[in-house]
Amino acid sequence: MNLRDLQYVVAVADLGQFGRAASACNVSQPTLSGQILKLEEELGVQIFERDGRVARVTERGEAIVAHARRVIRAADDLKTAAAASRDPLEGPIRLGIIATVGPYLAPYLLPAAARGLPRAPIRLVEDLTGHLLPLLADGKLDAAIIATDPPGERLEEIALYEEPFCLMAPSGHPFAKRKSVRVDEIDPRSLLLLADGHCLRDQALDLCGHPDLGGATGADMRAASLETLLHMTAAGFGLTLAPHMAADGWRGKDGLVAVPLKGENVARRVRLVWRRDMPRKAAMLALADVARGCVAAGRVAV
Amino acid sequence: MNLRDLQYVVAVADLGQFGRAASACNVSQPTLSGQILKLEEELGVQIFERDGRVARVTERGEAIVAHARRVIRAADDLKTAAAASRDPLEGPIRLGIIATVGPYLAPYLLPAAARGLPRAPIRLVEDLTGHLLPLLADGKLDAAIIATDPPGERLEEIALYEEPFCLMAPSGHPFAKRKSVRVDEIDPRSLLLLADGHCLRDQALDLCGHPDLGGATGADMRAASLETLLHMTAAGFGLTLAPHMAADGWRGKDGLVAVPLKGENVARRVRLVWRRDMPRKAAMLALADVARGCVAAGRVAV
DNA sequence: ATGGACGATAGGAATAGCCGATCAAATCAT
DNA sequence: ATGATTTGATCGGCTATTCCTATCGTCCAT
Numbered sequence: 053m054n055l056r057d058l059q060y061v062v063a064v065a066d067l068g069q070f071g072r073a074a075s076a077c078n079v080s081q082p083t084l085s086g087q088i089l090k091l092e093e094e095l096g097v098q099i100f101e102r103d104g105r106v107a108r109v110t111e112r113g114e115a116i117v118a119h120a121r122r123v124i125r126a127a128d129d130l131k132t133a134a135a136a137s138r139d140p141l142e143g144p145i146r147l148g149i150i151a152t153v154g155p156y157l158a159p160y161l162l163p164a165a166a167r168g169l170p171r172a173p174i175r176l177v178e179d180l181t182g183h184l185l186p187l188l189a190d191g192k193l194d195a196a197i198i199a200t201d202p203p204g205e206r207l208e209e210i211a212l213y214e215e216p217f218c219l220m221a222p223s224g225h226p227f228a229k230r231k232s233v234r235v236d237e238i239d240p241r242s243l244l245l246l247a248d249g250h251c252l253r254d255q256a257l258d259l260c261g262h263p264d265l266g267g268a269t270g271a272d273m274r275a276a277s278l279e280t281l282l283h284m285t286a287a288g289f290g291l292t293l294a295p296h297m298a299a300d301g302w303r304g305k306d307g308l309v310a311v312p313l314k315g316e317n318v319a320r321r322v323r324l325v326w327r328r329d330m331p332r333k334a335a336m337l338a339l340a341d342v343a344r345g346c347v348a349a350g351r352v353a354v
Numbered sequence: 355m356n357l358r359d360l361q362y363v364v365a366v367a368d369l370g371q372f373g374r375a376a377s378a379c380n381v382s383q384p385t386l387s388g389q390i391l392k393l394e395e396e397l398g399v400q401i402f403e404r405d406g407r408v409a410r411v412t413e414r415g416e417a418i419v420a421h422a423r424r425v426i427r428a429a430d431d432l433k434t435a436a437a438a439s440r441d442p443l444e445g446p447i448r449l450g451i452i453a454t455v456g457p458y459l460a461p462y463l464l465p466a467a468a469r470g471l472p473r474a475p476i477r478l479v480e481d482l483t484g485h486l487l488p489l490l491a492d493g494k495l496d497a498a499i500i501a502t503d504p505p506g507e508r509l510e511e512i513a514l515y516e517e518p519f520c521l522m523a524p525s526g527h528p529f530a531k532r533k534s535v536r537v538d539e540i541d542p543r544s545l546l547l548l549a550d551g552h553c554l555r556d557q558a559l560d561l562c563g564h565p566d567l568g569g570a571t572g573a574d575m576r577a578a579s580l581e582t583l584l585h586m587t588a589a590g591f592g593l594t595l596a597p598h599m600a601a602d603g604w605r606g607k608d609g610l611v612a613v614p615l616k617g618e619n620v621a622r623r624v625r626l627v628w629r630r631d632m633p634r635k636a637a638m639l640a641l642a643d644v645a646r647g648c649v650a651a652g653r654v655a656v
Numbered sequence: 657a658t659g660g661a662c663g664a665t666a667g668g669a670a671t672a673g674c675c676g677a678t679c680a681a682a683t684c685a686t
Numbered sequence: 687a688t689g690a691t692t693t694g695a696t697c698g699g700c701t702a703t704t705c706c707t708a709t710c711g712t713c714c715a716t
Contacts, residue, residue: 053429055357070663083705085663095436104662104713112439115633119432126428127355130421134397137414205507331417372694385674387694406682406693
């Protein structure tokens, strides 16, 4: 058995074809075929079902493939650890970030990181929490910035900042003139919400209640971005909860007013998370420092 | 990089010498030296410090070695998974068992397992919980039978049975004639205890109090085995808490009486634990069934 | 039926891994 | 101090593995 063979197996499992897998691995198709055949014989398990069209993973093969992924991830970690032991702050950091933080933090974070971590270029991936965490677990991301409790013990986290929510109301709205609004004053049916999967959607529903009403909110919005939501709010379609950094971008613009919220937990905790096995903890801590610096020094948020 | 190279690294780290490591790996010393040298160059990290006498792991090497162990364990798991996918119930099970369970359960468990799991011979390792758990984590054991909560999320467990404690008293003792004794009636200073590291010692102290007195119990015993303790008790040196299965062995013998205990938590929960990554869960569940069968069917315990 | 896509097979070339023999440095015993 | 011993590195040659190109068989779609 061999690390390379396992990479071949994973490639076939991912791409569904021997030929594609071979070119992805930069070897010829016969080479890959032969090695996999040999491995199957060595293990006594047929991993793939070849029916001429596609290569499917057999039921017994599934376990093998899963373990192969684990081995490869561990080997990658070893290489990363070796590189990190030269200089943990050197080498690219693949950073996931949720869609309701990315647009507002990135413009500050990226330049700050370029200064604070000059040898560690940041590659940003913006997506939903539910998509980022598997990528993280798979070793396809080095870290992620999210706003919910990370699941399980396999992840390590460090808090970046607390970000209060604001109620966003069109300027004509009765709330627009208020100093503050209590969460229980807000009619959840008037709330405009993001699409499923955005943690901000769940947090807004948690705060303003009635998640049991299902999707029966006023406009029944499933907006793909916070900006869409804010435009809709300005146009008078309803109200929105926005994190402070998003609200800040609209300060001074016409048509939309940010009103502080009163109540329990009217803030979200934004944190940096990474796999506990990831060998560049020093880089993670440095990145967290940079991010905290953005928030503290800049005009950004809380 | 290669799985074999990583095995070489781990062998050197474990044995402290290139030569020994080479023979442990069944290769010549020049081969092993060469491969490790090549790996060090490839990773850009000097893993070992050669000073002519011993090969020490460098500080930067420590991380590499730790990751290498992880890779190898994952690869071993893959092989195990392959074998298990043929028949999970085939192949030896290396089973750790704590010293206060082993002598009483093993005589029933081993024959029962030989019948219930005929193709999975049990290799029993008796030791303290604190020694078994690292062996388990290292993949040097497949499972362990312990009586405390397993730490962390990396282990999976299944309860086997609840085993009440009995107060063991010499036949002349006032408690010997009682139907039952409350734990708070027992003077902890009269308790004979096992050596440090036995969970039963801690459990006895938890029940009868005064762990803050340090070792100031009556006879200040640190017995290595429960049998020693029971003999001491029979000889009148004090009292002992014994799990039901151990007490049962003395039933009918002169000089020692087992008295049921009253109170909270006067039982221990014996369970089977294994690494979550271990691919033979089916064998674990079958083994647990066998063990439960011993306890239920036999005259053993509760 | 036929062309195209896919994987298996065969034979030869390149590479990597291995061994025995030997060398250099450090340690130990006299 | 000095020779013996131990330990790891180096060298030359051998072997096994891995890889490639070319080719074939099979299945599917046209």
